[in-house]
Amino acid sequence: MARGAKIYEGKAKILYEGPEPGTIIQFFKDDATAFNAEKKDVIDGKGVLNNRFCEHIMTGLNALGLPTHFIRRLNAREQLCHKVEIVPLEVIIRNVAAGSMAKRLGLEEGYQLSRPLVEFSFKEDSLGDPLVAEEHIEVMQWATRHELDAMIDMAFRVNDYLSGMMHGIGIKLVDFKIEFGRQFDEDGNMTLLLADEISPDSCRLWDIETGRKLDKDVFRRDLGNLTDAYSEVARRLNILPKGGSKTGPKLVK
Known part of the structure; x- marks a missing residue:
């Protein structure tokens, strides 16, 4: 699906004009930041995983009647959303x-x-x-x-x-x-x-059993490989993208 002009680029995502009025395309980057962007890195596959997490959770919330901006996932890194203020x-x-x-x-x-x-x-x-x-x-x-x-x-x-x-x-x-x-x-x-x-x-x-951190604190506190942590959560939720591995999904051009 063709995306329009860039609207905004943040630390972890880029927003583009969507194909229809009132929509945007949200692109998930591999960039990781912490401490108000004082610490930065690029984590291979992070954007792909976060796109899947977001799709899984927002779809569930929509089904429960909680209104979200999420419409559908478009590909490995992009999702179509309602445009909001x-x-x-x-x-x-x-x-x-x-x-x-x-x-x-x-x-x-x-x-x-x-x-x-x-x-x-x-x-x-x-x-x-x-x-x-x-x-x-x-x-x-x-x-x-x-x-x-x-x-x-x-x-x-x-x-x-x-x-x-x-x-x-x-x-x-x-x-x-x-x-x-x-x-x-x-x-x-x-x-x-x-x-x-x-x-x-x-x-x-x-x-719950070990106390192991499976979130961005892994990056903030240098506790190991962030993609490994995110992939573990995705594996347990059964949403790991095809080709997912310990080295993480590869960049989708």
Whole structure:
């Protein structure tokens, strides 16, 4: 499927105009970044795997009635999506203390929270995506109270779905981040959609038995081969692309 002009290039994806009005093509790159892009590398096959993860998860969420921007996967690295206006927030759900939360609050990584916790960060790389309160969001008009309530509700539903999916393959869902976008129809009516991606790039995933990290912390903390970790999750979900191996899928031109 022919793609149109480039709209945006981020750290892990490129967005192009889609073949029909109101659509985009999302291309998954092999680039890996951490610490606000201070650490960078190219990981062979990462984009192919993340495209498959995203397809698998978004398809399941759509089937449950949670509206997402995902329409269908086009090829190894591209998917067709609804065009949305991204809400400038990251919505973070934490089930276990890890990463920045553990450091910020002086907790030992792995501390089980009494219930899932929702946090928000303002999407601005130059500021390090700072945490913000719901009051900040309303005062700065990044989202309305109604949109905030809808995002929180959907985030907890995503958490229920992902937690069950991962537990079924022996993986603990520690935390994850998601983003939302506004889709407008011809009459100006707005629908809030889950957007961007859900993959091991945006989740913390620990093996239940061993505690082995199967997410981007492998890259952040130099814990081994990132493609091996992602491939293990894909293997357990039975979505490893044809030709997948320990060396990872090859670049699709």
